[in-house]
Amino acid sequence: MARYTASDPDVRLMLRVGEDDPAAFEELVRRHQDRLIAVLTYQVGRRELAEELAQEVFLRVYRARKRYAPGAKFSTWLYHIATNIALNARRRMARKKEVRMPIISPDETGAHALDPVAASGAMPTRVADRQELRSAVQAAIATLGERQRMAVMLAKFEHLGYAEIGEVLGMTAQGVKSLLARARENLRDALEPYLDHGIAPTDQTLSLSLAEDRSIELILPDEADHD
Amino acid sequence: MIDPREHDGRSSSADPLLHERLVAYLDRELPLAEAEAIEAEIAANEAARIKLEGLDRVWRALDALPVEKTDADFTRTTLALAAGTGITNTSAGASRFGSLKRGLLPLIWPAIAGFGALAVVWLAAWVPQQRTLKALPLALAADALQQFESLDYLETLAQITPELALAAKDPVIAAEADDWLTVNQMTRSERLAWLTTLDSSRRDAIAKRVASYQTDSRNAERIAERHAELVASEDAERLAGYAAAYYAYAESLSAAERAELRELSPEQRARRVAKKLRRWRLERTLTLAPGERAALASHLRDVVRSETFTQARENAFARRGPRTAPPELRRVIDARLDSAPAAALSRVGQATLRATPVRAPARDDRRNRGDMLWLMIGNAFRESWPAVEEEIVTGLPERLRVALEEASLTGRERTEAVLAILGQAASEDTPDDQREQFESLSNEQLAEYLALPSNTMMDRLTDDWGAQMGVTTEDTVERGFFERGPQERGPRGPAEPAGREGFRRFGPPQPPPSRELSPEGRPRRGRPEQPEPPQR
Numbered sequence: 225m226a227r228y229t230a231s232d233p234d235v236r237l238m239l240r241v242g243e244d245d246p247a248a249f250e251e252l253v254r255r256h257q258d259r260l261i262a263v264l265t266y267q268v269g270r271r272e273l274a275e276e277l278a279q280e281v282f283l284r285v286y287r288a289r290k291r292y293a294p295g296a297k298f299s300t301w302l303y304h305i306a307t308n309i310a311l312n313a314r315r316r317m318a319r320k321k322e323v324r325m326p327i328i329s330p331d332e333t334g335a336h337a338l339d340p341v342a343a344s345g346a347m348p349t350r351v352a353d354r355q356e357l358r359s360a361v362q363a364a365i366a367t368l369g370e371r372q373r374m375a376v377m378l379a380k381f382e383h384l385g386y387a388e389i390g391e392v393l394g395m396t397a398q399g400v401k402s403l404l405a406r407a408r409e410n411l412r413d414a415l416e417p418y419l420d421h422g423i424a425p426t427d428q429t430l431s432l433s434l435a436e437d438r439s440i441e442l443i444l445p446d447e448a449d450h451d
Numbered sequence: 452m453i454d455p456r457e458h459d460g461r462s463s464s465a466d467p468l469l470h471e472r473l474v475a476y477l478d479r480e481l482p483l484a485e486a487e488a489i490e491a492e493i494a495a496n497e498a499a500r501i502k503l504e505g506l507d508r509v510w511r512a513l514d515a516l517p518v519e520k521t522d523a524d525f526t527r528t529t530l531a532l533a534a535g536t537g538i539t540n541t542s543a544g545a546s547r548f549g550s551l552k553r554g555l556l557p558l559i560w561p562a563i564a565g566f567g568a569l570a571v572v573w574l575a576a577w578v579p580q581q582r583t584l585k586a587l588p589l590a591l592a593a594d595a596l597q598q599f600e601s602l603d604y605l606e607t608l609a610q611i612t613p614e615l616a617l618a619a620k621d622p623v624i625a626a627e628a629d630d631w632l633t634v635n636q637m638t639r640s641e642r643l644a645w646l647t648t649l650d651s652s653r654r655d656a657i658a659k660r661v662a663s664y665q666t667d668s669r670n671a672e673r674i675a676e677r678h679a680e681l682v683a684s685e686d687a688e689r690l691a692g693y694a695a696a697y698y699a700y701a702e703s704l705s706a707a708e709r710a711e712l713r714e715l716s717p718e719q720r721a722r723r724v725a726k727k728l729r730r731w732r733l734e735r736t737l738t739l740a741p742g743e744r745a746a747l748a749s750h751l752r753d754v755v756r757s758e759t760f761t762q763a764r765e766n767a768f769a770r771r772g773p774r775t776a777p778p779e780l781r782r783v784i785d786a787r788l789d790s791a792p793a794a795a796l797s798r799v800g801q802a803t804l805r806a807t808p809v810r811a812p813a814r815d816d817r818r819n820r821g822d823m824l825w826l827m828i829g830n831a832f833r834e835s836w837p838a839v840e841e842e843i844v845t846g847l848p849e850r851l852r853v854a855l856e857e858a859s860l861t862g863r864e865r866t867e868a869v870l871a872i873l874g875q876a877a878s879e880d881t882p883d884d885q886r887e888q889f890e891s892l893s894n895e896q897l898a899e900y901l902a903l904p905s906n907t908m909m910d911r912l913t914d915d916w917g918a919q920m921g922v923t924t925e926d927t928v929e930r931g932f933f934e935r936g937p938q939e940r941g942p943r944g945p946a947e948p949a950g951r952e953g954f955r956r957f958g959p960p961q962p963p964p965s966r967e968l969s970p971e972g973r974p975r976r977g978r979p980e981q982p983e984p985p986q987r
Binding site for chain 2 (some may be wrong): 279376401408
């Protein structure tokens with residue numbers, strides 16, 4: 225406990241939240257909200273829903289403040305909650321509508337299919353601009369299974385170790401090692417044609433990837449964004 | 452020669468252990484010894500090196516993923532919701548606020564804490580989520596928007612009748628429409644704050660609307676489109692008013708009537724609704740506020756004591772004569788007029804509108820006998836009623852008087868409108884004699900009444916009331932009050948014999964007047980001819 229308290233500023237903040245310090249809770253929310261929403265957006269496919277889920281995550285954290293005992297990095301705990309909430313949300317969505325869309329739009333901030341011209345083979349030597357690369361990466365991420373995607377996000381952006389990712393996902397560190405190895409291989413298969421030759425991940429690639437990974441649950445546009 | 456597959460590093464996929472180790476190496480998850488071993492392998496194995504570079508390049512490409520900055524609204528709402536779950540325990544918070552980084556936070560936190568204190572009660576019942584707050588404007592208007600298929604329908608209806616636009620000016624309807632548009636402009640935290648300013652019944656109603664909207668997704672898309680069209684329109688305010696007015700009208704209909712309307716084509720529906728809107732709007736306008744009800748009740752007590760009404764009452768009783776209005780029954784009617792003037796005037800007024808003659812009820816129909824008595828008295832008020840009605844109208848709230856004047860009503864319609872107003876005041880009017888009857892009941896007697904079948908209970912109550920008042924409805928039958936057939940208009944001759952004597956003279960109850968048929972076989976219009984009274 226002392227180790228985590230000393231090394232993880234989030235743990236120190238959370239302990240202050242447990243003492244009903246509103247400033248500490250605000251600080252925690254501000255520190256994690258952007259990344260949490262981004263990760264959840266990749267999990268559930270819509271930023272609007274991701275914000276709602278993120279809010280629920282923070283509220284659960286807050287409600288548990290009196291029971292909180294640091295036994296891991298704060299982000300491990302946070303994303304463990306987030307994973308469960310995202311899983312439940314996807315189950316609800318799956319129950320609500322069985323129709324599945326062929327392609328995920330992993331977030332609402334610009335995750336569209338690649339521009340056909342930019343993605344065509346007509347510009348193999350062109351240096352991809354930022355937007356194209358972003359789109360290609362988003363499409364590649366969309367080819368990953370749910371657990372692979374979460375593991376990638378946690379490793380890449382939360383800098384969690386295998387053991388910590390294992391705590392979040394309920395796996396052993398060895399299992400995470402294999403999971404991440406497969407995920408990175410899938411990402412390489414999807415992205416290298418683009419990085420090397422400007423060829424975007426195609427629908428066919430996506431379809432094949434989806435067919436290979438039965439665990440993936442696609443995102444359902446069942447609730448219109450009304451604002 | 453180097454195999455191209457080896458060159459692009461893909462051949463190493465066939466060696467999953469190497470692949471895992473390369474990934475773990477990049478992730479700095481290998482123990483030192485294994486890391487050194489893999490470094491040695493990379494140095495010796497071109498394919499492994501290429502693969503490692505490929506994996507690393509793809510991993511770095513993930514940096515291109517956008518991380519959008521969350522708007523401040525999300526933070527504020529999250530903190531406010533947390534406040535609603537108990538973060539308001541900030542009694543010692545003032546000292547902590549000083550340590551906050553930004554100077555504005557000392558101002559924000561007390562506001563959030565205060566807001567949380569307000570929110571906590573309400574949130575205990577309903578915690579709106581981000582999605583709810585976002586969809587709130589649509590959820591508020593959804594019920595209204597699904598009453599019609601397009602905004603063009605409203606425009607068509609408004610062209611057919613000005614009543615829709617007039618109804619839209621109703622303060623309650625206008626406020627509803629204003630809410631839709633105002634809430635639509637709010638940020639989510641403002642919406643949350645707005646919700647907490649509402650009283651509990653309004654919040655409950657909104658919660659139900661939201662729940663209904665969220666569970667009924669059948670028409671969600673079309674409603675969303677309609678909503679988007681509405682709020683984007685240059686005439687949004689006017690159209691929202693129309694929509695709110697139309698919704699208020701639809702809400703006044705029964706489910707069957709609404710279903711019937713839905714079956715019609717838009718044109719047919721618009722025409723039918725146009726015909727009904729005027730009366731509906733008048734009835735809506737004539738609805739009394741609680742304070743207005745009390746003021747009207749007070750005014751009606753003055754009306755029944757006024758010279759106009761006293762004279763009208765004397766004339767009516769004189770016209771009935773002592774046989775149909777014996778002193779004991781007159782005492783009851785007077786008591787009702789004095790103690791419950793709204794209810795009594797309402798019954799009298801309704802009787803004046805009755806077009807068909809009063810028929811005698813069955814002999815054992817105790818309750819209807821009482822109604823018949825009121826009808827007969829009311830019939831005698833016909834000529835005096837316009838003056839009484841004017842007395843009543845002078846005491847109405849000004850907005851109702853104006854509405855009655857502006858409505859261009861026929862005499863009968865105006866009387867119906869006044870009676871509708873009286874009916875509202877009468878709903879809280881309990882005659883003294885009835886109140887005394889119930890107050891005199893012991894718990895045991897009350898339990899005994901309640902154990903009876905409803906018809907039997909009402910008969911018992913009527914009999915017991917008569918005994919308490921010194922009047923029995925059996926007496927009225929014995930005196931032949933109801934056996935005379937249709938009442939005549941105008942003063943009667945000399946007092947008629949009462950009791951069994953009268954019954955013998957006038958004979959048994961008359962059958963209902965058969966409708967005379969025209970030569971074409973259709974019923975004749977107008978009042979049936981009055982039977983000749985038997986000769987004395």
